[in-house]
Amino acid sequence: MAVTGTLKTFKGGHYFPRFEGTPRGRRIETAPLPQRVICLTRQGFGHEARPLVEVGQTVKSGEIIARSDGLISTPVHATVSGRVETIESCPHPRGGALTQRIIIAADGRDNWQLLKRPKGNFEKWGPEKLGYLLYEAGVTAGGKGGFPSTEHSSLASPDQIGYLLINAVETEPYLEGDAQLLSQEFEKLLTGIKILRGALGNVEVHMGLGYNRPRAVEELQIRMEYYDWFHIHPLLPKYPQGEDEVLIKSLLDRQLPAGHTAPEIGVVAADVQQCVAAYEAVLEGRPFIERVISIGGSAIERPANLRVRLGTPAGELLSARGLRSPARIILGGPLRGVSLSDVDTPVLRDTRALVALAEPRRRLFAGMTPGFGYDSYTKILPPLGLRAKRATTGLNGPERPCIHCGYCLDVCPQNLLPITLAERAEQGLLRQAEKLDIFACIDCGLCSYVCPSKLPLASQIAKGKAALREGR
Numbered sequence: 001m002a003v004t005g006t007l008k009t010f011k012g013g014h015y016f017p018r019f020e021g022t023p024r025g026r027r028i029e030t031a032p033l034p035q036r037v038i039c040l041t042r043q044g045f046g047h048e049a050r051p052l053v054e055v056g057q058t059v060k061s062g063e064i065i066a067r068s069d070g071l072i073s074t075p076v077h078a079t080v081s082g083r084v085e086t087i088e089s090c091p092h093p094r095g096g097a098l099t100q101r102i103i104i105a106a107d108g109r110d111n112w113q114l115l116k117r118p119k120g121n122f123e124k125w126g127p128e129k130l131g132y133l134l135y136e137a138g139v140t141a142g143g144k145g146g147f148p149s150t151e152h153s154s155l156a157s158p159d160q161i162g163y164l165l166i167n168a169v170e171t172e173p174y175l176e177g178d179a180q181l182l183s184q185e186f187e188k189l190l191t192g193i194k195i196l197r198g199a200l201g202n203v204e205v206h207m208g209l210g211y212n213r214p215r216a217v218e219e220l221q222i223r224m225e226y227y228d229w230f231h232i233h234p235l236l237p238k239y240p241q242g243e244d245e246v247l248i249k250s251l252l253d254r255q256l257p258a259g260h261t262a263p264e265i266g267v268v269a270a271d272v273q274q275c276v277a278a279y280e281a282v283l284e285g286r287p288f289i290e291r292v293i294s295i296g297g298s299a300i301e302r303p304a305n306l307r308v309r310l311g312t313p314a315g316e317l318l319s320a321r322g323l324r325s326p327a328r329i330i331l332g333g334p335l336r337g338v339s340l341s342d343v344d345t346p347v348l349r350d351t352r353a354l355v356a357l358a359e360p361r362r363r364l365f366a367g368m369t370p371g372f373g374y375d376s377y378t379k380i381l382p383p384l385g386l387r388a389k390r391a392t393t394g395l396n397g398p399e400r401p402c403i404h405c406g407y408c409l410d411v412c413p414q415n416l417l418p419i420t421l422a423e424r425a426e427q428g429l430l431r432q433a434e435k436l437d438i439f440a441c442i443d444c445g446l447c448s449y450v451c452p453s454k455l456p457l458a459s460q461i462a463k464g465k466a467a468l469r470e471g472r
């Protein structure tokens, strides 16, 4: 095992201040079982799955209720035991494309259907058996829209993969789940890493974690001392360090070409939750039907890190933690998440947080208010002091013309020209935007966050990319 001596980081990015309503240091609690769950037949990345159940049928927790034979897909499981109440079409919370939802009324008994797993030591099972179990359990990444773990459902087979990267540095505001799992589920994490490595053909493993976690680094050094395939890289906890493109550059000093996925260059990136889910699938036979999410934001009275069943409606979880209104509810973190208009939207496999931000009544310091509140990035009012800052949506008030401050250029981790890209996309000059490398944008949202003129640069760039893809 090796620990990198020098701190690694990247150009651009941003250190966020501590925001009020962050569940920092709070131990993981288990949310009560929901009375009903909404299981979407497309869980993040991948093809639409076909329902295998009918209305009125009884199901067990962990039972497969929808499946796709497509190349990139994982099965969908019932996340409580009970009776199928409804199967109907609905818009997917990410992008709005039509999907199906299977609503299950819970019977309160939580009877499980565990995976059929072979007996013996998993370290002798090989990629095929491990990959099959991870596929059947629906173990997918928390980022990249829930990219599946292994060759049964991803773009690469194990013989094309050389590296497994473990992202243990969460840098988006309010996201604390992986940090808590790192300290509370350490044993599961270590075994989960070995399982994922085995499923990928015993590749090299590189783990990136914040340098501000010296105890975790020390513990890993002791526990993984004899594994020469394991490398630890202390990183500066700057947003968006955990994104595949940035992580690959920091850990392997390699560039992920725009428009390509990590497996195409021989890399699979996983997160802490995914490693824990791999352990639970392979050693306990439990499909990935619950995950840890952070609930926080300026409109939440009691922030928490909660273990929840997938499919639980967002509104139910937020109300239980004291949701104040009016608030903007975000599925995911405030920079990469999606705003919800329907609080019945369920927690998905790749949901890391539910954030509720208060809507400000008026804007303070209107001439220089940046991002989503007067506490966000500015060189005029730097986020000094130890007091937690209050973040609001900052969405009230009109946008202003660009003042050419250059903040968006400074923070872009991909070294792009966000304002130029956004303008070209808005004007329909898509070929020009493509020449300016619009597909290298990783949708981190930082350019919108720092813009003092409140220009929605990231969403304009995302629309430009979508239009280009459609044109193709």
Ligand code: SF4
Residues within 6 Å of the ligand: 408, 411, 412, 413, 414, 415, 416, 417, 418, 440, 441, 442, 443, 444, 445, 446, 447, 448, 457, 458, 461
């Ligand atoms: S242009 Fe893309 S990558 Fe650059 S800051 Fe904006 S959203 Fe992030």
Ligand code: SF4
Residues within 6 Å of the ligand: 401, 402, 403, 404, 405, 406, 407, 408, 409, 419, 450, 451, 452, 453, 454, 455, 457
């Ligand atoms: S788009 Fe916003 S952040 Fe970028 S230069 Fe203009 S005012 Fe500054």
